[in-house]
Amino acid sequence: MLAQVSDVVDACAGQAECVTSYSDFLRSWLTVGIFVALGFVMAGAMLGIAMVLRPSSNRRGRFQEQKFITYESGVDPVGWSWTQTQVRYYIFALLFVLFDVEAVFIFPWATRLEIYDLFGLIEMLIFIAILALGLVYAVRKKVLQWL
Amino acid sequence: MSAQLAVLAALDWDLPYWAVTLIKVLVAALLVPTTALILGIVFLFKIMSWMQSRLGPQEAGPKGLLQLLADGVKFLQKEDVIPERADRFAFKVAPMIVLVSTFLLYVIIPAGPDPAVIADLPTGIFFALAVSSLSVIGVLMAGWASANKYALMGGIRAAGQLIAYELPMVLAVVGVIIQAGTLNMNGIVVAQANFKLFGDVGPGIPFIITQLPMFLIFLAAMQAELTQPPFDMPVAESELVSGYQVEYTGFRFLFFFLAEFATAFAFGAIASVLFLGGWYLPGLDVNSEWFWLIGPAVLFAKIMLVSFLIFWFRFTYPRLREDQLQRLAWKWLIPISLVWLAVTAVFKVVM
Numbered sequence: 001m002l003a004q005v006s007d008v009v010d011a012c013a014g015q016a017e018c019v020t021s022y023s024d025f026l027r028s029w030l031t032v033g034i035f036v037a038l039g040f041v042m043a044g045a046m047l048g049i050a051m052v053l054r055p056s057s058n059r060r061g062r063f064q065e066q067k068f069i070t071y072e073s074g075v076d077p078v079g080w081s082w083t084q085t086q087v088r089y090y091i092f093a094l095l096f097v098l099f100d101v102e103a104v105f106i107f108p109w110a111t112r113l114e115i116y117d118l119f120g121l122i123e124m125l126i127f128i129a130i131l132a133l134g135l136v137y138a139v140r141k142k143v144l145q146w147l
Numbered sequence: 148m149s150a151q152l153a154v155l156a157a158l159d160w161d162l163p164y165w166a167v168t169l170i171k172v173l174v175a176a177l178l179v180p181t182t183a184l185i186l187g188i189v190f191l192f193k194i195m196s197w198m199q200s201r202l203g204p205q206e207a208g209p210k211g212l213l214q215l216l217a218d219g220v221k222f223l224q225k226e227d228v229i230p231e232r233a234d235r236f237a238f239k240v241a242p243m244i245v246l247v248s249t250f251l252l253y254v255i256i257p258a259g260p261d262p263a264v265i266a267d268l269p270t271g272i273f274f275a276l277a278v279s280s281l282s283v284i285g286v287l288m289a290g291w292a293s294a295n296k297y298a299l300m301g302g303i304r305a306a307g308q309l310i311a312y313e314l315p316m317v318l319a320v321v322g323v324i325i326q327a328g329t330l331n332m333n334g335i336v337v338a339q340a341n342f343k344l345f346g347d348v349g350p351g352i353p354f355i356i357t358q359l360p361m362f363l364i365f366l367a368a369m370q371a372e373l374t375q376p377p378f379d380m381p382v383a384e385s386e387l388v389s390g391y392q393v394e395y396t397g398f399r400f401l402f403f404f405l406a407e408f409a410t411a412f413a414f415g416a417i418a419s420v421l422f423l424g425g426w427y428l429p430g431l432d433v434n435s436e437w438f439w440l441i442g443p444a445v446l447f448a449k450i451m452l453v454s455f456l457i458f459w460f461r462f463t464y465p466r467l468r469e470d471q472l473q474r475l476a477w478k479w480l481i482p483i484s485l486v487w488l489a490v491t492a493v494f495k496v497v498m
Binding site for chain 1: 164175227232243250251253265267293298313330478492495
């Protein structure tokens with residue numbers, strides 16, 4: 001990426017108007033940025049319309065204090081809701097991180113497989129085999145078992 | 148021929164950048180809710196009803212086609228109730244994050260050759276996978292901020308499910324990338340137009356022929372990412388009421404609904420591009436200008452096909468249990484996709 005930038009800068013030296021592939025690249029990301037903003041604007045606009053049309057539910061209003069009680073199937077809530085949960089989800093999250101990092105390594109290799117050819121293929125098969133071994137280990141340790 | 152010229156004149160893309168972007172913004176702002184409505188009406192209301200031997204909505208509009216619009220107006224008038232104990236900021240922001248992550252999926256979907264895509268990113272499909280997993284954060288925020296036990300359990304289940312099925316989805320995509328040799332969405336379409344299985348005869352073959360297991364895995368993972376039945380543990384109405392959505396009312400609730408169906412459409416589009424050839428129609432030259440005209444229609448037909456498959460599955464199968472759900476992802480889908488990934492890579496290098 002850095003080499004790319006400097007190449008572009010060199011090519012542009014001394015030219016009045018310089019539209020390069022690099023600025024095209026940034027421009028497409030500018031479009032993405034505009035669409036992030038558009039997403040928030042649309043959500044805000046829809047909520048704005050709703051705010052005008054809907055009846056107000058002022059908390060200190062005259063009626064229906066019960067409306068703001070946490071919903072627990074019609075019964076008054078017992079205790080606080082921000083409780084602890086099963087540690088299993090944490091283990092799944094750890095496994096996920098493992099395999100997601102694998103994906104990060106696989107993507108560049110998959111895109112340019114011809115260049116790396118047989119060497120790259122064998123390397124990556126070994127890499128995948130090691131990770132699969134990790135999955136087998138997790139299965140044998142019964143961390144994937146729910147009960 | 149004159150029709151072709153008219154198309155070209157209409158698509159004279161020498162417009163300045165801001166004008167092109169403005170057009171794209173307007174189109175996308177109309178398109179995203181419309182696609183969600185189309186899927187909701189056609190599949191959730193009509194086809195689901197017919198599959199269950201009932202008529203579905205009848206009253207609003209011709210054959211009840213405006214039912215969802217009427218529902219939208221109804222949601223507009225609902226009170227905005229935020230529970231007393233909720234984390235108000237996170238509660239308000241969460242649906243927006245889910246909606247924006249959906250919105251960003253549409254950025255890379257190619258409806259035709261280059262100018263007919265909002266941003267033709269060189270790393271298109273990678274970007275799509277990245278932004279689609281942003282919705283996990285929104286869902287988890289919604290579940291946590293509601294300060295409700297159902298919502299918390301729903302949010303955590305959703306997070307567990309979405310990350311578990313993220314992996315088979317990513318690996319299924321890698322199979323296609325190995326064949327196409329590019330991450331760019333239009334590049335993948337062109338690669339399928341040029342892909343010949345039996346020597347240099349016949350039209351280009353879509354990757355579904357060689358990547359059928361990956362296609363099925365992608366569909367399953369897609370369904371799980373949408374938290375639709377049979378993978379709807381996070382919003383299981385009979386045990387968690389509606390999971391992380393339970394405290395939401397009015398338009399904030401509608402955002403989750405809208406995001407689910409718009410994401411279904413976007414994922415349908417991604418599946419069509421990756422496996423079914425996207426806007427390409429076999430028999431035509433891939434460089435033909437006609438694809439600016441018929442490309443969107445071809446893509447739409449393929450999206451409806453893919454959507455029909457996932458919604459058919461949705462209406463037919465009972466809900467999986469949480470442990471069955473995780474077992475399916477970790478013990479079946481991920482190993483199968485790893486094996487098929489290796490097979491694809493070996494074929495690509497050896498052949």
